[in-house]
Amino acid sequence: MSLRLEGLSAGYGGIPVLHGVDLEVGEGEVVALLGRNGAGKTTLIKAVMGLVRVYAGQVVYWGQELTPLPSYRRAQLGLGYVPDDRRIFPELTVRENLLIAHRPGPWSLEKVYRMLPRLQEIEHRRGGLLSGGEQQMLTIARTLMTNPKLLLLDEPTEGLAPLIVEEIARLVLELKREGMPVLLAEQNLRFTGRVADRAYVLETGEVRLSGTMDELLHKEEVAALLSL
Amino acid sequence: MDLGFYLLQLLTGLAYASTLFLLAVGLSLIFGAMGIVNFAHGSFYMLGAYLLYAFSRGQAEGFWTGLILVLAAALVIGALVERLFIRPIYRRPEEYQILLTYALLLILEDLVRFLFGAGYRSLPTPPAFSSPLFLLGTPFPSYYLFLVGLAGLSALLLWAFLYRTRLGAWVRAATQDREMLEALGINVPLLYTGVFAMGIALAALGGAALLPLQAATPGMAVDAVIQAFIVVVIGGLGSVWGALLGAVLIGLLQAFGILFLPEMAMVFPFALMALVLLLRPWGLLGRPPAVRT
Ligand SMILES: Nc1ncnc2c1ncn2[C@@H]1O[C@H](COP(=O)(O)OP(=O)(O)OP(=O)(O)O)[C@@H](O)[C@H]1O
Ligand SMILES: [Mg+2]
Numbered sequence: 001m002s003l004r005l006e007g008l009s010a011g012y013g014g015i016p017v018l019h020g021v022d023l024e025v026g027e028g029e030v031v032a033l034l035g036r037n038g039a040g041k042t043t044l045i046k047a048v049m050g051l052v053r054v055y056a057g058q059v060v061y062w063g064q065e066l067t068p069l070p071s072y073r074r075a076q077l078g079l080g081y082v083p084d085d086r087r088i089f090p091e092l093t094v095r096e097n098l099l100i101a102h103r104p105g106p107w108s109l110e111k112v113y114r115m116l117p118r119l120q121e122i123e124h125r126r127g128g129l130l131s132g133g134e135q136q137m138l139t140i141a142r143t144l145m146t147n148p149k150l151l152l153l154d155e156p157t158e159g160l161a162p163l164i165v166e167e168i169a170r171l172v173l174e175l176k177r178e179g180m181p182v183l184l185a186e187q188n189l190r191f192t193g194r195v196a197d198r199a200y201v202l203e204t205g206e207v208r209l210s211g212t213m214d215e216l217l218h219k220e221e222v223a224a225l226l227s228l
Numbered sequence: 229m230d231l232g233f234y235l236l237q238l239l240t241g242l243a244y245a246s247t248l249f250l251l252a253v254g255l256s257l258i259f260g261a262m263g264i265v266n267f268a269h270g271s272f273y274m275l276g277a278y279l280l281y282a283f284s285r286g287q288a289e290g291f292w293t294g295l296i297l298v299l300a301a302a303l304v305i306g307a308l309v310e311r312l313f314i315r316p317i318y319r320r321p322e323e324y325q326i327l328l329t330y331a332l333l334l335i336l337e338d339l340v341r342f343l344f345g346a347g348y349r350s351l352p353t354p355p356a357f358s359s360p361l362f363l364l365g366t367p368f369p370s371y372y373l374f375l376v377g378l379a380g381l382s383a384l385l386l387w388a389f390l391y392r393t394r395l396g397a398w399v400r401a402a403t404q405d406r407e408m409l410e411a412l413g414i415n416v417p418l419l420y421t422g423v424f425a426m427g428i429a430l431a432a433l434g435g436a437a438l439l440p441l442q443a444a445t446p447g448m449a450v451d452a453v454i455q456a457f458i459v460v461v462i463g464g465l466g467s468v469w470g471a472l473l474g475a476v477l478i479g480l481l482q483a484f485g486i487l488f489l490p491e492m493a494m495v496f497p498f499a500l501m502a503l504v505l506l507l508r509p510w511g512l513l514g515r516p517p518a519v520r521t
Pocket of ligand 1: 012017035036037038039040041042043044084187
């Protein structure tokens with residue numbers, strides 16, 4: 001088991017947003033986190049990364065309890081966080097954005113450029129000058145440079161053109177083929193259906209449904225839980 | 229008044245600018261990377277001067293070893309101050325920074341008064357610089373050239389560090405998004421300790437380097453921090469190059485202002501600062517506050 005959440009409650013300023021969430025991500029498994037706006041997907045991912053307060057419960061990563069660790073320790077242990085708002089360093093070049101994140105492992109500048117050739121073409125451009133799609137590529141690539149052992153992807157397709165969504169789908173499938181476990185927050189059901197093995201559906205900070213993607217896509221409740 | 233005379237004024241201005249740069253660049257760096265407004269910054273400049281006095285025992289011969297000891301001591305002091313006092317307040321509202329660093333300013337002033345007394349402490353010009361240089365027949369204090377070289381070298385090393393090393397790229401990234409940098413596995417608290425120590429060491433170096441020209445007094449800290457703020461406001465708070473530009477502008481303005489309008493010389497820096505604040509509130513080389521996308 002690469003990641004296990006047990007009774008996780010987390011939130012902001014003393015007010016919990018997540019209420020007792022249990023969740024698991026197996027080895028080499030892509031697990032989706034579904035739920036409409038405000039359901040708590042981002043909060044859950046940030047709690048795993050140590051970026052929001054955990055009030056109760058545990059985050060267990062490869063058997064290790066993470067709750068007392070600061071976020072940089074978690075990243076050093078192999079958690080790779082890709083934020084929903086991208087957070088490219090705007091004054092650093094594409095290349096610098098990648099190099100500052102690098103830690104030893106199979107992922108290197110060469111491998112990242114091979115998988116996302118567009119990044120090499122713009123390697124000397126400042127992060128702040130990239131298009132939305134380029135930023136999304138860069139933010140994923142930057143996290144891969146840390147050589148993660150578990151990827152946390154927060155809405156990677158949000159606001160992107162279909163062609164770029166397609167490229168991200170291919171990238172995630174490639175990572176899955178290499179055995180990378182992924183926890184993916186998404187609202188795009190078609191994308192999720194293609195890449196994920198299982199999913200949890202969140203509503204107001206609680207898990208309402210979970211199961212394999214195939215099961216869930218055939219349930220009517222899922223549509224109800226995801227529509228506005 | 230011939231050309232040599234103007235050249236002397238120019239060098240005087242640049243020498244003054246050099247100590248101002250060393251003083252102000254750390255203030256700017258610490259604010260840029262850490263978001264801390266350090267009102268005690270001038271106090272470390274003062275501390276540098278007193279430490280040089282102490283390490284050299286007031287003897288010009290002790291200048292070089294003293295200067296190196298000042299650098300080492302300031303790095304340690306800066307790191308300790310960050311760990312003990314600054315670290316607990318990053319997540320607190322900004323008033324805490326102001327209160328805390330202002331308290332440090334008062335404490336350091338009293339500490340120096342207690343250890344060294346309220347009088348002047350000075351150091352003769354180091355022997356290597358005791359004879360003047362002649363340029364166009366005008367004698368120049370060669371120590372001025374040393375100051376310009378010291379600041380120039382510091383600026384160059386700082387540039388190489390920030391733009392040519394990975395650690396420097398982390399510092400630049402920290403100014404842009406601390407939390408994200410940390411989420412990528414970089415030990416940002418340790419990085420902050422390093423940045424703070426570096427900024428303090430530069431200020432202490434500036435204060436120490438000024439000692440052969442100007443005696444140290446407990447009151448110099450407040451003057452220095454005001455000068456430092458003027459420099460970084462003009463250049464742009466958070467910008468290293470802004471600190472350099474601001475220091476050169478103030479240095480030259482002082483040196484030439486005193487020639488043409490001596491009774492106004494004290495006012496010029498403030499007037500320039502006011503002008504910059506009116507026309508470009510984020511400073512000449514600073515960045516306008518951006519809306520995050
Ligand atoms: N920084 C914050 N401070 C206080 N409350 C917050 C903060 N961020 C999010 N919330 C609240 O937490 C709840 C869950 O938000 P979260 O961002 O986790 O949802 P989400 O499922 O990621 O939504 P979206 O699909 O819009 O990204 C919402 O009610 C939101 O208002
Ligand atoms: Mg979200």
